[in-house]
Amino acid sequence: MIRLKQKWLKFLSAIALGTIFVIFLQGLKASPTLASSTTITAEANPTGSLYFSIFEAIVLGMVQGLTEFIPISSTAHLKAVPVLLGWGDPGVTITAVIQLGSIAAVLWYYREKISKLLFGAIKAIQESNYQSLDFKISLGIFFGTFPIAIIGLLLKASGIYTDDSPIRSMGAIAVASIVMASLLALAEKIGNRKRNFGNLSTKDGILMGLAQTLAIIPGVSRSGSTITAGLFMGLERPTAGDFSFLLGIPAITLAGIVELKDAFDQQISGQEWLTLIIGVISAAIFSYLAIAWLINYLKKHNTWIFVWYRLGFGLLILGLIASGIEF
Secondary structure, eight states: OHHHHHHHHHHHHHHHHHHHHHHHHHHHHHHHHHHHOSBOOOTTSOTTOOOOOHHHHHHHHHHHHHHHTTTTOHHHHHHHHHHHTTSOOOHHHHHHHHHHHHHHHHHHHTHHHHHHHHHHHHHHHHTTOTTOHHHHHHHHHHHHHHHHHHHHHHHHHHTOSOTTOGGGSHHHHHHHHHHHHHHHHHHHHHOOOOBOGGGOOHHHHHHHHHHHGGGGSTTSOHHHHHHHHHHHTTBOHHHHHHHHHHHHHHHHHHHHHHHHHHHHHTTOOHHHHHHHHHHHHHHHHHHHHHHHHHHHHHHHOOSHHHHHHHHHHHHHHHHHHHTTOBO
């Protein structure tokens, strides 16, 4: 079974590398546009349009999958990468719908652990055993989902969180990335990392859930904010990652379903549905790869690579803006 899983991971990794190489070539083709203009426009995908080519959908799914669970912010990269390639800002709807692929991946990856938690919690309720670990963790995930769900729905209803909202500007994303890099670095420095999955409690779910609300700000990263919180709470790195991903299932699912409803309301064409579905499938494949890689990585390494990446990403964006490039 383990050997079979390793073969699949190698196969998917080969697909990932091939796709990244194609994107690199695409970027080289787009570079003259960047060199001849100080403005990167969204003409390739006007705001409100859900149309992308099949290739672009695959790339967007890859970007979503590789950055949703690695603590570097999928929202930031889903805006920055296609804009820099000259495709335009995908917008809130496409970003959220493609996240459904990430949900499929995390459900499949953690299917055994999710099943154990659910059945364990049900059994604990039947036996009135409220000290059960499965019950406490499930309750923590339940209550930990409320903060981001409530704030997200309020922002959605208020109309503040739109494609052209200042909070989604590249400047704001860059600053958020730098701030979160600093917090992750601090968590690495002062976190004692002595608690494993067997030491989790309902309180941990609630605290990590509060940290998860920061992910509403593009550039923060949902996994970044929750893994950082987990390290501050003294969790081991793999435990912080596992709990972060399990906690994110309800939140990402809700966001995807809400935006999927908007996609239906827009009465989009068959071609647009095709590209959305391809994007979701691509996101599922690359999300599974990212989860498997990150959990294995955190068992042996610290998170400083993500600190430096986020710092560099934020400074790069600020540098491009300072040089006169308008996103």
